[in-house]
Amino acid sequence: MRFILRWAHSLLLSVLICLPLSAQDETTDKNTGVRLVFKDKPSLRFGRILRIDFRAKLQGDFRAFSPDLTTDEGQFDMQRVRFGLEGTFLKEFEYEVEREFRDSFGGRTTDTPWRDVKLNFRYFRNFQFQVGKFKIPFSMEQLTGAHNLDFVLRSRVADDLAPGRDVGASLHGRFFQRGLNYEVGVFRHGGEHEDALAAETESIAPRTYAARVTGAPLRLLRTPKILKDLELGIAGTSGGIPEGLNGMRGHTASGKTFFHRSNVRGTRFRLGTELNWSPGPFSVKSEFIHARDERSGQSIRGTDLPSLISRGWYVTGTWVITGEKKANGIEPRRPLFVAGGVGAIELAARYEQLRFGSSEHIGAPSRTPRASNILANSDRVWTAGVNWYLNNFVKVQVNGIHDRLEDLQRSPISGRAGYWMGLLRLQFVM
Numbered sequence: 001m002r003f004i005l006r007w008a009h010s011l012l013l014s015v016l017i018c019l020p021l022s023a024q025d026e027t028t029d030k031n032t033g034v035r036l037v038f039k040d041k042p043s044l045r046f047g048r049i050l051r052i053d054f055r056a057k058l059q060g061d062f063r064a065f066s067p068d069l070t071t072d073e074g075q076f077d078m079q080r081v082r083f084g085l086e087g088t089f090l091k092e093f094e095y096e097v098e099r100e101f102r103d104s105f106g107g108r109t110t111d112t113p114w115r116d117v118k119l120n121f122r123y124f125r126n127f128q129f130q131v132g133k134f135k136i137p138f139s140m141e142q143l144t145g146a147h148n149l150d151f152v153l154r155s156r157v158a159d160d161l162a163p164g165r166d167v168g169a170s171l172h173g174r175f176f177q178r179g180l181n182y183e184v185g186v187f188r189h190g191g192e193h194e195d196a197l198a199a200e201t202e203s204i205a206p207r208t209y210a211a212r213v214t215g216a217p218l219r220l221l222r223t224p225k226i227l228k229d230l231e232l233g234i235a236g237t238s239g240g241i242p243e244g245l246n247g248m249r250g251h252t253a254s255g256k257t258f259f260h261r262s263n264v265r266g267t268r269f270r271l272g273t274e275l276n277w278s279p280g281p282f283s284v285k286s287e288f289i290h291a292r293d294e295r296s297g298q299s300i301r302g303t304d305l306p307s308l309i310s311r312g313w314y315v316t317g318t319w320v321i322t323g324e325k326k327a328n329g330i331e332p333r334r335p336l337f338v339a340g341g342v343g344a345i346e347l348a349a350r351y352e353q354l355r356f357g358s359s360e361h362i363g364a365p366s367r368t369p370r371a372s373n374i375l376a377n378s379d380r381v382w383t384a385g386v387n388w389y390l391n392n393f394v395k396v397q398v399n400g401i402h403d404r405l406e407d408l409q410r411s412p413i414s415g416r417a418g419y420w421m422g423l424l425r426l427q428f429v430m
Helices: 002-021 156-160 192-201
Strands: 025-029 034-038 042-046 050-066 076-089 093-100 114-121 128-135 165-175 180-187 208-215 231-245 257-259 263-277 282-295 305-320 344-358 377-389 394-405 418-429
Touching: 076 114, 156 282, 156 305, 156 344, 165 208, 257 377
Parallel strands: none
Antiparallel strands: 025 034, 034 042, 042 050, 050 076, 050 418, 076 093, 093 114, 114 128, 128 165, 165 180, 180 208, 208 231, 231 263, 263 282, 282 305, 305 344, 344 377, 377 394, 394 418
């Protein structure tokens, strides 16, 4: 209860403090050239040499289930308590450092407290070079910051099939006034999702290669203006997977495992496609991800097994009923408590599926990790939500989520295929 009261107090305080800061406030020391600027976030400027922006991200979640279900997070969880710095150095260098402090504020501990720690060289805008720890360029939703998500939780495919962060280097850039964007990179392992597996099994994934291309092809054609911002993308990763119980694993929205790891060995290949269209106050987004894990020599006789196939998709739609534009983030035209404003209100809905099984179906299906024909299982999820943007800093999200599993024996609630989950998120981002 103490943490809940502390979180509610910080939210109320943020609303009151941030209201008068909607315009730029600047303090300048003309003798030293040092400036303190506030425009959405505090920023320290040292002439044109160095810019330091201070960032903070706090998210607290309340959960409820029908029927009752026990999770690691409990009914309330400080999901994120992150502080960081970002900015530029000598104009052509961009940097970002962000760390998670959940365990210091009553939340769950994390094995990877350092999030993005990266340096980008941008002298050539079309050919920028980035190095450090950052997200592998794969999956539109996984690459979206948690504070900018349309829903409290990411889709099942983004959570379970995308690689996440890792240490590496990438070349990226844009052409045709951002009409075509690309990123290619090489990373030390297979992403933080696989690093978590390494902590469980002491298995280290080999080097991973990734590439992603997105663009708005209709800009080059004579099409209605409303279609010109339709963005399409394709991405892929390829890397080795260590031998053992290291196959893809599936989780429900509540975090319960509905498909356990299988014995794998060889190469993991991912292919993803994406669509993003945000005309005015509306948006439509979709992704499809296909992953193949080889299982060389993994039968009980040491022979090769059909590959493990993990695939899924989602379709989302949103509508800002207060009229603000959706593209590039929602900024309330009339923040709460300012000139009688109520902030911005958005309705959102998503339908998705995540499925696991074998590439070939020879013989009787089985749930054992070395089965030739793995008994498939899938999770279909409906999510409906309301997002309330009080101002540029505070957002409240309410989601209703319904999971329906294919295999009753692997359901988190024995003998029940479907169940409901309710989520309330309080968020402060600066």
